[in-house]
Amino acid sequence: xxxxxxxVLHEICGRSLVGHVVAASRELDPAHLVVVVGHARxxxxxxxxxxxADVRTAVQYEQNGTGHAxxxxxxxxxxxxxxxxxxxxxxxxxxxxETLAQLAATHGADGxxxxxxxxxxxxxxxxxRIVRDPATGAVxxxxxxxxxxDAQRAIREINSGVFAFDxxxxxxxxxxxxxxxxxxxxxxxxxxxxxxxxxxxxxAAVGTDHRQILGINNRVQLAExxxxxxxxxxxxxxxAGVTVVDPAGTFVDxxxxxxxxxxxxxxxxxxxxxxIAEGAEVGPNTRLKDTRVGAGARVxxxxxxxxxxxxxASVGPFAYLRPGTNLGLKAKAGTYxxxxxxxxxxxxxxxxxxxxxxxxxxxxxxxxxxxxxxxYDGEHKHHTTVGSHCKTGSDNMFVAPVTIGDGAYxxxxxxITKDVPPGALAVARGQQRNIxxxxxxxxxxxAAATAAQSTGEKDSGHL
Numbered sequence: 001x002x003x004x005x006x007x008v009l010h011e012i013c014g015r016s017l018v019g020h021v022v023a024a025s026r027e028l029d030p031a032h033l034v035v036v037v038g039h040a041r042x043x044x045x046x047x048x049x050x051x052x053a054d055v056r057t058a059v060q061y062e063q064n065g066t067g068h069a070x071x072x073x074x075x076x077x078x079x080x081x082x083x084x085x086x087x088x089x090x091x092x093x094x095x096x097x098e099t100l101a102q103l104a105a106t107h108g109a110d111g112x113x114x115x116x117x118x119x120x121x122x123x124x125x126x127x128x129r130i131v132r133d134p135a136t137g138a139v140x141x142x143x144x145x146x147x148x149x150d151a152q153r154a155i156r157e158i159n160s161g162v163f164a165f166d167x168x169x170x171x172x173x174x175x176x177x178x179x180x181x182x183x184x185x186x187x188x189x190x191x192x193x194x195x196x197x198x199x200x201x202x203x204a205a206v207g208t209d210h211r212q213i214l215g216i217n218n219r220v221q222l223a224e225x226x227x228x229x230x231x232x233x234x235x236x237x238x239x240a241g242v243t244v245v246d247p248a249g250t251f252v253d254x255x256x257x258x259x260x261x262x263x264x265x266x267x268x269x270x271x272x273x274x275x276i277a278e279g280a281e282v283g284p285n286t287r288l289k290d291t292r293v294g295a296g297a298r299v300x301x302x303x304x305x306x307x308x309x310x311x312x313a314s315v316g317p318f319a320y321l322r323p324g325t326n327l328g329l330k331a332k333a334g335t336y337x338x339x340x341x342x343x344x345x346x347x348x349x350x351x352x353x354x355x356x357x358x359x360x361x362x363x364x365x366x367x368x369x370x371x372x373x374x375x376y377d378g379e380h381k382h383h384t385t386v387g388s389h390c391k392t393g394s395d396n397m398f399v400a401p402v403t404i405g406d407g408a409y410x411x412x413x414x415x416i417t418k419d420v421p422p423g424a425l426a427v428a429r430g431q432q433r434n435i436x437x438x439x440x441x442x443x444x445x446x447a448a449a450t451a452a453q454s455t456g457e458k459d460s461g462h463l
Contacts, residue, residue: 001219006040008090009047010216012226013233014253014271017216018044019051020093023254026052027097028086028104034076035090036060036069065185066161067177074171081167084108087188089161091216093225094232099212100162106205107164113200114170114192116142117162119210127158128189130204139202142189146182157206159189160213169195229254242276250283259295277311291321294329307339310346328363341381342373345388357381358400362388368412369394387422 001007008018015023018035025033033052037044038060048055058076060069070087074080084104088095099117107115116139118130124145129152131141142159143152173191181187196202207213216222233254234247242258244250246266253271262276265283272290276282280293284301291304294311302316306323309315313327317335324341327333331344334351342356345363350356354367358375361367365386373384374397382400386392390404393412404410405422414428439449 001217001222006043007216008044009040010222012093012222013229013251014255015093016047016051017093018048018090020254021088021090021095022048022052022055024095024097024100025086025088028100030086031083032056032077032081034058034073036073038063038069065179065183066188067174067186067190070170070188071174071186074174080171083167085165085167085170087161087163087165089215092161092213093216094212094214094229095162096212099207103162103164103205106203110203111201112164112203113166113195115164115203115205116192117160117164117207117213118157118204119160119207119213120156121158121210122156124153124156124158128161129153129155130157130159131155132157139192139204140196141193144181144183144187144189158213160207161215162213163188165191166200169200173198245283286316359384359386359398361386362390362406364388365390366392368392368396371396371398374399 001010003010009016022033022035033054034056035048036058041059045057048057056076058072060072084107086100086104088100103115103117121127126145128142128144129148130139131143131152132138133140145153170191173194176194177186177190179186192202211228214221214225216225230251231247233252234244234250237258238244240258241260243263245264249266250264251269255273256270257275259276259278259280261279263281267285268283269287270276271288274288274291276293277295279295280297282288282293282299286299286302288299289305291307291309293299293309294313296312297309298314299309300316302319302321304321307321307325308327310328310331312330314332315321315327319333319335320338321333322338322340325339326343328344328346328348330347332349332351333339333344334349336353337350338355340357342359344350344361345365347364348361350367351369353369354371356367356373358381359373360383365388371392371394375381375384384398384400384402386404387406387408389407390409392404392410393414395413396410397415399415399417402416402419404416404420405424407423408420409425410416410420411425411427411429414426416426416428420426439446439452443449
């Protein structure tokens with residue numbers, strides 16, 4: 001990956017590569033789930049603890065091959081395991097729990113000692129080839145690409161790296177794996193030949209979609225997998241009743257949820273634990289992270305992080321809702337409005353060009369254009385409270401902490417530093433004073449002076 005980040009911690013659609021595999025594996029409700037870690041194990045282990053507290057880790061101090069890795073996992077579990085052991089790769093984020101369940105079902109139904117998940121791929125370069133008995137179709141071997149003959153390299157059925165094993169037979173066979181191959185490693189795939197030679201049944205389950213087994217080895221493949229997973233997520237949403245105007249221009253995380261009849265416009269990114277409720281309309285050109293959008297709300301050209309947008313609320317265009325923003329029913333955060341840690345009551349409007357930070361605003365209040373809630377004194381944040389049914393003038397500054405009572409008004413251009421009683425009008429600005437003739441005296445000969453003189457002559461009747 002040419003990155004300081006370990007490969008399995010690179011993310012697509014809001015989840016790390018290994019996180020996707022862990023999530024798919026959890027769908028089987030396994031008795032044990034062990035992740036074998038080696039390179040950058042401290043980072044990977046800490047990440048795993050954060051996403052699944054029940055995951056166990058086994059350390060492979062020397063990377064001596066896939067067979068050696070599975071031996072380390074069994075040692076972590078105390079030795080052979082009764083029942084079925086499923087082995088998956090940590091860099092296959094498109095693998096689904098449904099496919100793993102089908103593998104486990106085939107393995108049990110056929111009574112196999114080992115069942116390998118295979119797939120037919122357009123280009124098998126780099127993959128282990130599935131070699132079958134021409135007469136019976138049984139799997140006789142898996143040959144790694146580097147060890148394959150030209151004839152074997154022409155085979156398009158490949159090993160996915162996903163297996164279901166009889167736990168006790170697996171432990172015994174791993175003790176017989178040799179390292180006489182081009183890599184000098186213990187290949188897990190050699191277990192198939194060992195079990196077959198011992199008279200045990202080796203089978204295969206052919207996957208229905210070869211893209212599920214795609215492994216990630218560089219950033220080109222990472223982007224390809226992201227596109228495939230994003231398309232899968234959007235297809236699922238659309239089939240559930242969501243309108244996505246342009247799937248190619250819409251991006252979602254696996255943790256995003258939708259209500260029926262939600263409408264998503266192009267250029268929209270929905271990230272984290274975002275939920276779009278029934279009939280809500282989002283986009284275009286909108287980025288929402290960990291944000292809840294209520295039923296019937298409209299969000300246009302907006303960035304929001306950790307916000308709650310109430311039912312039938314209106315946001316944007318060009319709004320920024322920061323963490324802690326909570327818009328009530330039919331509330332409005334309009335054009336070029338920024339909010340942070342603010343609770344906005346039902347029907348209240350902040351229409352344009354304003355900053356509302358660390359504030360509580362009641363119901364059906366209107367905040368005038370170009371208003372600023374001055375919440376920071378250089379060391380601490382302070383809170384502003386504006387009541388219900390208030391009308392605040394344009395170009396107001398509310399210097400926190402300050403409270404505006406219910407039904408109060410504030411005059412345009414005011415700097416409010418003291419509490420305003422309910423029903424009062426607050427005026428906090430200097431008296432206007434006009435200095436006649438100032439331009440002529442201070443800017444003689446200027447265009448302004450000429451214009452003023454011309455206007456004065458017209459007003460006096462002189463031409």
